[in-house]
Amino acid sequence: MEEIKIRKKDLINIIQNVESFINPKIQLEQYAIDAICAVDIIFFAGFEFDDIEDKMILDLGSGTGKLSIASAFLKAHTILSIDIDIDALNILKRNISSLNLENIIFPLGCNLENLELRKNILPKDLKLTTIMNPPFGVQKEHADKMFLKKAFSISHVIYSIHVASKKVQKFVSNYANQHDWKVDYILPYNMVLDKIFPFHTKLKKKINVDVYRIIKRK
Numbered sequence: 110m111e112e113i114k115i116r117k118k119d120l121i122n123i124i125q126n127v128e129s130f131i132n133p134k135i136q137l138e139q140y141a142i143d144a145i146c147a148v149d150i151i152f153f154a155g156f157e158f159d160d161i162e163d164k165m166i167l168d169l170g171s172g173t174g175k176l177s178i179a180s181a182f183l184k185a186h187t188i189l190s191i192d193i194d195i196d197a198l199n200i201l202k203r204n205i206s207s208l209n210l211e212n213i214i215f216p217l218g219c220n221l222e223n224l225e226l227r228k229n230i231l232p233k234d235l236k237l238t239t240i241m242n243p244p245f246g247v248q249k250e251h252a253d254k255m256f257l258k259k260a261f262s263i264s265h266v267i268y269s270i271h272v273a274s275k276k277v278q279k280f281v282s283n284y285a286n287q288h289d290w291k292v293d294y295i296l297p298y299n300m301v302l303d304k305i306f307p308f309h310t311k312l313k314k315k316i317n318v319d320v321y322r323i324i325k326r327k
């Protein structure tokens with residue numbers, strides 16, 4: 110296995126320079142993850158838990174693909190970047206092509222609710238890691254619930270970003286339990302959001318999130 114050589118700061122630089130949403134859609138909660146956060150999460154999953162290298166990554170609600178691109182540089186096997194919004198996917202395609210990642214990142218336009226993965230066509234020993242920054246459910250109640258439910262049905266391990274709160278922790282933990290999954294680790298994180306929607310009052314805003322690692326119950 111070849112050693113991963115990219116330095117964190119170089120990867121952050123790459124992600125900072127990719128194209129982001131042009132006209133973000135409020136109803137789809139299209140706020141992009143900031144580059145530092147994207148790289149921190151992928152390094153965390155890759156180096157603390159070995160969940161990236163040689164794994165198939167499912168980036169649910171990929172948007173313009175920052176998490177997908179970071180995973181590609183940490184030597185994921187393949188990345189399926191799924192989003193309902195064709196405008197976001199067109200930006201992702203430009204990002205893929207500008208970085209020559211056509212052989213590793215595959216954009217897929219679909220409503221996640223309708224996604225079905227036929228795992229029997231994949232190599233038997235290929236592990237599927239879901240990485241997602243789902244809508245927090247501010248615009249459409251329980252949008253994050255649908256993302257989690259889908260992730261439970263298709264993944265071997267899940268990384269999911271949610272607003273930090275005891276209530277959300279209880280919800281994610283109970284919901285995982287109901288599906289025979291369990292929260293394995295919670296990484297508190299300070300995510301920076303750019304002003305993108307007119308109702309945002311500051312140019313940049315820090316929000317406290319929790320990054321969940323969720324695994325199947327034995």
Ligand SMILES: C[S@@+](CC[C@H](N)C(=O)[O-])C[C@H]1O[C@@H](n2cnc3c(N)ncnc32)[C@H](O)[C@@H]1O
Nearest residue numbers: 137140141142170171172192193194220221242
């Ligand atoms: C918070 S944004 C995250 C974007 C990107 N992953 C990032 O972190 O920069 C949520 C993404 O989920 C997508 N989305 C919302 N509802 C969806 C659905 N039902 N099916 C697929 N994608 C959806 C949105 O278009 C948006 O790109």
